[in-house]
Amino acid sequence: MHRRTLLAAAGTGLAAALTGCIASAGDGADDADDGNSTTESTPDPTPEPVDTVSVASGERLTTVVGDGPAGDGGALKPHHIRLENPTGESWTARIDVSRPLGAGHAETYELDADATVNVSLRVPAAYEVTVTDIDSDAVATESVGPDDFDCNRSWTAFSPGDGGVSISGGSTRMACGSHVVDADDAVTVALGDGSLPTEATKPHGLAVANPTDAAEVVEFAYETPGGAVAFGGAYRLEPGARVGASLTEVREVTLRVARRDESGEGTTEAVTVDKSQFDCNASNTTVSLTDDGGFEARTLSTLLFCGDAERKNESSAEGVGRQSDLQFGL
Template identity: 55%
Template sequence: MQRRAFLAVTGTGLAAALAGCTASANGDTGGDDDSTPDPTPEPTSEPVDAVAVESGEQLTVVVGDGLESDEMGVKPHHVRLTNPESAPWTVRVDVSTALRTGHLETYEIHPDAEVSVPLFLPADYEVTVTDVETDATTTELVTPTDFDCNQSWTTLSPDDGSISVSGAATRMACSSPAVTADEPLSVSVGDGSLPDEQTKPRTLSISNPTESAEEVDISLETDTGAVAFGSVFRVESGARVDVNLTERRTFVARVGRIESEASEAVTVEPSSFDCNNVTTVVALNDSGGLQATTLSTLMACGEEQSER
């Protein structure tokens, strides 16, 4: 697993100055100086509103819907926040996906407590954890290669003002998840903002009409190259993988056959999302290649259609 981490620690302090007058403005030397010092300024920072996790408790927050079939053999990757120290640890966690923020929250984790954030969908994630008291920050990357049949996790804990990071996984030998004709795989990718009154989701379908099973590498990327969904599947004869795009934006689908090394790239533009049902099929053929075809209904879309 390749990881990238950044660590920064800064100190904080509070200084207050008191100012007073040394003589009366009207020249009175009667003795009493009734001037008052300026008040100490109030702290400007807002109090931290943290979710408390008491000692011995485990709080689980799920990110992503995962694969709809329990038999795919792809297990979630767990991000674990643990506190082995004797004092509570206030920490902010930001789990960002290729398309949106997956989870953003601040926790007060008491000794021997844990926050578990399982990531279900194989994709690119950026996990940023910040110690609220010390400002120590670390960023960890999770990629589709971290998702297979093994249990895997990334653990973050306080460590003398900084943040320690460790990772581990079980060691089972994993084969590619199998997709059968009886149980096609369906995955939704996007923020769920579609459908609306005039715009429907689009579907990317990878199918195998040949008589032989084939290992297929599927990667759905944003226009910046981040992977919103990706994995290698063993697609049986007559099987298919359906990826439903529920967000109107640019997607780049890359499909590759492992054995023949043939590949096909399909770009989905935001303008191609409209009131029609649109499916782009990338089909394996008997010659070892791939062929992309887009099918669509033919409704007239636009303002005139919406006014009818």
């Protein structure tokens, strides 16, 4: 059982007050000058209690970040972030896992001896992980990227060290090829925190598809304006396969796609979805592989009137490149 408790801070204010009393009574020579003199001391403010989740000795608590496509039972494995306490004493630490689009994980845990907290990252993306030792204020940080997700089981572990927080990690050593998406199959992840401005505002779909008759490996990355990868990797798309994302937050996102021949030479395409493409219409943008080794980008949208005299989606026609074709209708 995992219990949430208030971890009381040390009695800093009481210690400061006692220090003040000792100072005022200590030096008789000074006090003789004025029998009514006193020495005042302002105690330090007592820190607020820390809300923690307690993990009992020998227990393992697991939480999940993201909705896939990596899974423990699949060919594409998650990357795990662990808090481990191999010591004989309890350890209180705060972990903060952030990603470019979507909710991360932030929590304070009190781990008894041999307790473990496991955060399973399911979307191959760029993550920043910060762990703070509550007692010593020591901080350790680590980055995780899309390349840390493949067929191997992998993890990054944080544990109490000598006056700080220690970082270790590991992985199995299997040879991994590109993740395969089968014919007529689709991989879709949600990118964003779900904070669409109104109930009528629809998410925007953004995908790469292979409508050709031949399987091909494509490299792709969904990037924020700052270049952080919110979802990415190298996938082998069988004919009819599709990999995409549902953008559930009004943010500018660029999808970069590359396909390479046997010599390593590549053809690339970049498509940007801007904020104006989020309204009451169901819409999606697809970058499709073509038989001649290139790409074709196309945006489809319904034609509902959303309270604006101008259809906002018309401004996206130039954003998808020379091969793009903006169409309305299903």
